[in-house]
Amino acid sequence: MRNRHIKAVATGLFVLLAGAGLAYATSPHDTGWRGKVQPPQYRGAIFPPWQGGANNDTVNKGFVFTIPEVDDVADFHGDVDHPRLVLYIGGNYYFAVAPLVKMFEKENPQYLGKVFVVTIPPGMLIKAMNADGRFTIGNMSFTAKPDAYLAGLKKVKSLIAAGRLTAPAVAYATNDLTIMVPKGNPDHIRDLADLARKGVKVAMPNPAFEGIARQIEASLRKAGGKKLEHEIYNTGVKNGTTLLTHIHHRQTPLFLMQGLADAGVAWKSEAIFQEEIGHPISHVDLPARYNTTAIYGGAMVKNAPHPHAAKAWLSFIQSPAALKIFEHYGFKQYKRV
Numbered sequence: 001m002r003n004r005h006i007k008a009v010a011t012g013l014f015v016l017l018a019g020a021g022l023a024y025a026t027s028p029h030d031t032g033w034r035g036k037v038q039p040p041q042y043r044g045a046i047f048p049p050w051q052g053g054a055n056n057d058t059v060n061k062g063f064v065f066t067i068p069e070v071d072d073v074a075d076f077h078g079d080v081d082h083p084r085l086v087l088y089i090g091g092n093y094y095f096a097v098a099p100l101v102k103m104f105e106k107e108n109p110q111y112l113g114k115v116f117v118v119t120i121p122p123g124m125l126i127k128a129m130n131a132d133g134r135f136t137i138g139n140m141s142f143t144a145k146p147d148a149y150l151a152g153l154k155k156v157k158s159l160i161a162a163g164r165l166t167a168p169a170v171a172y173a174t175n176d177l178t179i180m181v182p183k184g185n186p187d188h189i190r191d192l193a194d195l196a197r198k199g200v201k202v203a204m205p206n207p208a209f210e211g212i213a214r215q216i217e218a219s220l221r222k223a224g225g226k227k228l229e230h231e232i233y234n235t236g237v238k239n240g241t242t243l244l245t246h247i248h249h250r251q252t253p254l255f256l257m258q259g260l261a262d263a264g265v266a267w268k269s270e271a272i273f274q275e276e277i278g279h280p281i282s283h284v285d286l287p288a289r290y291n292t293t294a295i296y297g298g299a300m301v302k303n304a305p306h307p308h309a310a311k312a313w314l315s316f317i318q319s320p321a322a323l324k325i326f327e328h329y330g331f332k333q334y335k336r337v
Contacts, residue, residue, distance in 0.1 A: 048074035054098040059113040077117040084114035085309035090151035091248035094119035122151035123209030147310035153297030165299040178268040183280035192223040203264030215292040269329040
């Protein structure tokens with residue numbers, strides 16, 4: 001009886017672990033497995049880092065060791081060894097980092113190969129600032145103190161008021177929301193109300209640390225009142241039909257391509273980037289009356305290690321050359337009303 005009880009518990013534990021994707025065989029001859037054991041398939045075309053390493057401006061890359069889904073650090077760009085400019089940029093435009101840095105270095109060759117950029121969500125960047133620029137990723141720790149912080153303009157202004165950043169706040173671009181869907185839009189998503197339709201699983205940025213969530217919540221209220229916002233960000237989270245991101249909206253296209261979600265609200269620029277690099281992603285434009293526009297801004301960090309470099313970047317980010325790069329991805333130039 002005791003042996004049968006132990007076997008039953010072990011079987012139940014195996015089923016639980018397998019359901020969570022945590023079960024594994026101790027050897028290829030493990031007779032406890034039913035069916036064949038399949039090795040993992042690391043599809044570099046789907047999993048970050050994307051852009052073929054172009055986001056790293058390092059001149060000497062040495063031994064390149066990148067394994068998609070296993071050993072990759074997608075939101076840290078460049079050489080952390082004695083950089084001359086460190087940028088903390090909200091993850092809203094990680095994909096534009098490569099062309100922006102390339103153009104900046106062309107105009108300011110003294111910084112060639114010496115720009116280090118972090119593109120995690122704005123709330124997480126503040127946590128890193130509170131930790132004096134100290135990061136730990138897996139088994140690696142390093143320090144990259146920021147020179148400039150770039151995120152939503154309201155957040156930048158609030159950090160200036162709090163004494164964390166140095167005035168002035170520089171506003172440079174705006175962005176709109178869209179509904180990201182798999183190519184072909186198999187679930188026929190037409191508008192925000194369809195995200196609450198029975199059987200539709202959605203991926204949403206996490207309000208805990210992603211500024212975009214506030215814009216999305218505002219758009220949901222415009223389209224369907226507080227009821228629609230509650231269905232997506234409360235009821236859906238509780239019953240599992242809404243998946244919240246753990247990093248930022250880079251995860252939304254991953255969830256779609258892996259079949260974990262049917263749609264997700266993201267920045268239009270992100271959808272344009274995904275489509276441009278050939279991922280099976282498309283998007284559904286939102287009517288202007290339901291959309292919510294974000295304004296991006298930046299400022300120098302108080303006691304920045306490289307203040308002259310920070311000022312050079314903040315000047316560059318407003319230039320016609322930088323704005324042309326932003327416009328390529330669907331951003332618009334900020335114009336003071």
